[in-house]
Amino acid sequence: xxxxxxxxxxxxxxxxxxxxxxxxxxxxxxxxxxxxxxxxxxxxxxxxxxxxxxxxxxxxxxxxxxxxxxxxxxxxxxxxxxxxxxxxxxxxxxxxxxxxxxxxxxxxxxxxxxxxxxxxxxxxxxxxxxxxxxxxxxxxxxxxxxxxxxxxxxxxxxxxxxxxxxxxxxxxxxxxxxxxxxxxxxxxxxxxxxxxxxxxxxxxxxxxxxxxxxxxxxxxxxxxxxxxxxxxxxxxxxxxxxxxxxxxxxxxxxxxxxxxxxxxxxxxxxxxxxxxxxxxxxxxxxxxxxxxxxxxxxxxxxxxxxxxxxxxxxxxxxxxxxxxxxxxxxxxxxxxxxxxxxxxxxxxxxxxxxxxxxx
Numbered sequence: 001x002x003x004x005x006x007x008x009x010x011x012x013x014x015x016x017x018x019x020x021x022x023x024x025x026x027x028x029x030x031x032x033x034x035x036x037x038x039x040x041x042x043x044x045x046x047x048x049x050x051x052x053x054x055x056x057x058x059x060x061x062x063x064x065x066x067x068x069x070x071x072x073x074x075x076x077x078x079x080x081x082x083x084x085x086x087x088x089x090x091x092x093x094x095x096x097x098x099x100x101x102x103x104x105x106x107x108x109x110x111x112x113x114x115x116x117x118x119x120x121x122x123x124x125x126x127x128x129x130x131x132x133x134x135x136x137x138x139x140x141x142x143x144x145x146x147x148x149x150x151x152x153x154x155x156x157x158x159x160x161x162x163x164x165x166x167x168x169x170x171x172x173x174x175x176x177x178x179x180x181x182x183x184x185x186x187x188x189x190x191x192x193x194x195x196x197x198x199x200x201x202x203x204x205x206x207x208x209x210x211x212x213x214x215x216x217x218x219x220x221x222x223x224x225x226x227x228x229x230x231x232x233x234x235x236x237x238x239x240x241x242x243x244x245x246x247x248x249x250x251x252x253x254x255x256x257x258x259x260x261x262x263x264x265x266x267x268x269x270x271x272x273x274x275x276x277x278x279x280x281x282x283x284x285x286x287x288x289x290x291x292x293x294x295x296x297x298x299x300x301x302x303x304x305x306x307x308x309x310x311x312x313x314x315x316x317x318x319x320x321x322x323x324x325x326x327x328x329x330x331x332x333x334x335x336x337x338x339x340x341x342x343x344x345x346x347x348x349x350x351x352x353x354x355x356x357x358x359x
Contacts, residue, residue: 022350036344037340039142040135041137041147042138044136045088045130046131047129049088050089058110063106072095074349075093075103075349077349078351079092079329079350079354080092081329083124086124086272088122090224094138094339097142108214109158109162112158112165116129116210117212127189128213129192133154135218142295144220145172151169151217159203168201168215168216170183171217180222219272222272223331224272228322229266231320232261233266236315236318239314240311244257244268244270255270268311275301277298279343284306290303290331308322
């Protein structure tokens with residue numbers, strides 16, 4: 001079973017069939033047809049709170065309203081994902097690159113005011129009240145360098161508005177273009193016990209437990225695709241995660257993955273990064289991988305069906321079945337298409353419309 005999880009329900013059957021049939025050609029064509037989307041940027045804001053959903057929604061609303069409660073023009077929140085066990089939410093904010101900064105900053109500032117990392121408890125690794133601020137270009141007129149410069153500005157501003165907060169940079173915001181996985185590994189993000197005060201931030205003071213440290217950066221679009229296996233054997237989950245990880249022999253390009261206990265089972269939690277075609281042609285079951293283009297560069301991402309099938313096959317060898325696959329948010333093409341529709345109709349709180357959409 002393939003499912004998408006949103007703020008209002010654990011199972012939100014939106015746009016799922018699109019994911020399995022998107023191909024590079026039609027997707028690239030669709031991404032190029034609207035002038036509204038040419039300067040769009042997405043931020044999948046990760047905050048360390050999910051159990052107080054009303055507070056998470058106030059963070060989302062702060063992205064689409066200014067300090068006086070007036071609606072921000074040209075900004076929409078497409079989706080809010082909550083996970084109780086992880087105690088983590090992902091808020092999908094989309095606007096033009098000219099408008100994204102203030103929307104995201106306002107959300108970050110509000111999140112820092114309500115989340116105290118001293119009291120945080122959750123299974124998913126995290127280091128900050130605002131744990132991750134990634135910017136992804138969606139439109140043809142926005143490049144990774146543009147998003148990198150915007151991310152650098154985004155990283156500096158919260159440390160001024162929220163004294164005591166700090167940040168590390170990744171991707172095109174980092175001078176060495178180090179990936180998020182590299183930066184996280186370097187600061188010990190994946191370790192269960194860590195002394196946050198020893199981390200050297202790129203921006204801001206030495207991290208304090210109250211706010212922690214925030215990862216801010218820019219990269220090609222990254223999806224989250226999580227496959228749940230029907231077992232509580234975390235060691236098996238880690239074995240499967242290792243087998244599909246990009247860095248492993250026969251791993252899936254663009255896939256970064258960890259295994260975590262989740263709702264009485266084990267979740268293979270994947271970050272699915274967009275990758276260049278390079279010298280090889282990516283396909284699955286005879287169909288090209290879904291693709292899109294930014295600034296003339298063709299990028300592709302592993303389909304959820306491939307990740308699910310690979311995990312299912314490996315798990316079956318150990319006598320274990322899978323329970324389902326969860327997509328957190330949208331594919332790049334879906335994200336732009338949804339944002340264009342929402343912005344053209346002036347829909348700010350698009351996440352509230354999701355359960356009522358039937359494609």
